[in-house]
Amino acid sequence: MFMYEMPTRLYFGKDCLKGAGKDLKQLGKKALIVTGRHSAKINGSQKAVTDALESEGVAWVLFDQIENNPSIDTVRRAADFGKSQHADFVIGIGGGSPMDAAKVIALLCTNELDDAALFTGPYVRPLPIVTVPTTSGTGSEVTKVGVLTNHHAGTKQSVNTPLIFPVLSYADPSFTESVSTTVTMDTAVDALSHAIEGYMSRKSTPMSDVWAEEAMRFLGPHLTDLEGNIPYVVREDLMYGATTAGMVIAQTGTTLVHGMGYQLTYYKGLSHGRANGLLLPGYMRLMTETMEDKVEKIWDILGFSGLQDFADCLHSLMPERVFLTEEEIEEYVRLTLPTGAVASTPYEVNGEVIARLYRELA
Numbered sequence: 083m084f085m086y087e088m089p090t091r092l093y094f095g096k097d098c099l100k101g102a103g104k105d106l107k108q109l110g111k112k113a114l115i116v117t118g119r120h121s122a123k124i125n126g127s128q129k130a131v132t133d134a135l136e137s138e139g140v141a142w143v144l145f146d147q148i149e150n151n152p153s154i155d156t157v158r159r160a161a162d163f164g165k166s167q168h169a170d171f172v173i174g175i176g177g178g179s180p181m182d183a184a185k186v187i188a189l190l191c192t193n194e195l196d197d198a199a200l201f202t203g204p205y206v207r208p209l210p211i212v213t214v215p216t217t218s219g220t221g222s223e224v225t226k227v228g229v230l231t232n233h234h235a236g237t238k239q240s241v242n243t244p245l246i247f248p249v250l251s252y253a254d255p256s257f258t259e260s261v262s263t264t265v266t267m268d269t270a271v272d273a274l275s276h277a278i279e280g281y282m283s284r285k286s287t288p289m290s291d292v293w294a295e296e297a298m299r300f301l302g303p304h305l306t307d308l309e310g311n312i313p314y315v316v317r318e319d320l321m322y323g324a325t326t327a328g329m330v331i332a333q334t335g336t337t338l339v340h341g342m343g344y345q346l347t348y349y350k351g352l353s354h355g356r357a358n359g360l361l362l363p364g365y366m367r368l369m370t371e372t373m374e375d376k377v378e379k380i381w382d383i384l385g386f387s388g389l390q391d392f393a394d395c396l397h398s399l400m401p402e403r404v405f406l407t408e409e410e411i412e413e414y415v416r417l418t419l420p421t422g423a424v425a426s427t428p429y430e431v432n433g434e435v436i437a438r439l440y441r442e443l444a
């Protein structure tokens with residue numbers, strides 16, 4: 083038995099927001115647009131959204147103060163603003179941070195939740211959520227997860243409920259054309275990690291595997307051409323790969339790589355994709371012990387001869403090392419071990435396994 087859930091209406095392709103006004107108008111009279119400070123203004127996405135809204139006479143207000151790895155305080159401020167403005171729905175434009183924030187903001191507009199209940203529920207229906215990705219990585223445009231920084235818990239933590247699946251998503255690869263080489267690399271590796279982890283996960287299903295293989299087919303060939311001027315057709319493949327990988331983790335969630343990576347982002351300031359990329363080779367070595375058939379399929383689809391070839395490729399993209407003290411490792415193990423990401427990993431994961439993977443980053 084398995085369940086497949088993908089309730090988001092997804093539009094994909096260049097200029098897909100043209101004519102979006104009619105769908106958006108169905109969601110209400112006033113939108114709360116949620117973005118970071120700059121990129122949505124620079125890459126044309128914010129203008130494309132407001133043009134679509136205005137074409138149908140839908141009013142909008144803007145909250146453009148979402149930081150990377152948004153905090154609980156920030157989403158609470160945005161939700162208070164949205165409520166004071168009587169917003170009917172929320173549109174998140176940007177990378178994972180603004181889209182994840184938009185989902186939680188929509189939830190906080192209709193739910194009174196303290197900082198503990200925010201991550202556990204129960205919840206009532208949020209305001210309708212619309213997402214417009216401007217990076218090719220997170221897949222948040224088609225998932226039911228909003229990741230926040232929880233300073234009380236000292237890590238990143240997820241709000242996870244089918245209620246926060248976006249109702250509408252507009253994935254236009256041209257919005258990623260101004261994304262830097264580093265961010266393009268980091269986000270592509272994040273998307274790859276979603277496809278691989280979802281494919282490995284104890285929660286994988288025949289249908290999530292179809293999307294995982296599709297995502298790897300589109301991401302794999304570009305891992306070696308992510309430098310310099312990236313043409314639109316490659317941007318399109320990367321966004322398609324990231325979105326389909328998002329559809330994978332919407333079914334499976336992530337596994338050990340993400341579970342461990344959150345500590346590297348929170349405590350060491352590594353970007354999310356880079357943290358995952360550094361951990362992936364060690365993770366794949368574990369997977370060759372328990373999931374050999376699927377690992378072979380991955381090398382085949384991605385075009386690598388084996389683990390060493392894959393590790394060499396990631397090391398050339400992300401050459402940095404991370405030096406952790408034994409105290410740091412002990413703390414990160416404590417934070418990682420109880421997570422669902424560990425439970426979904428098809429390996430006997432214990433503290434020593436996690437500690438060894440962290441030590442190998444040096």
Ligand SMILES: [Fe+2]
Binds near residue numbers: 220340
């Ligand atoms: Fe991720």
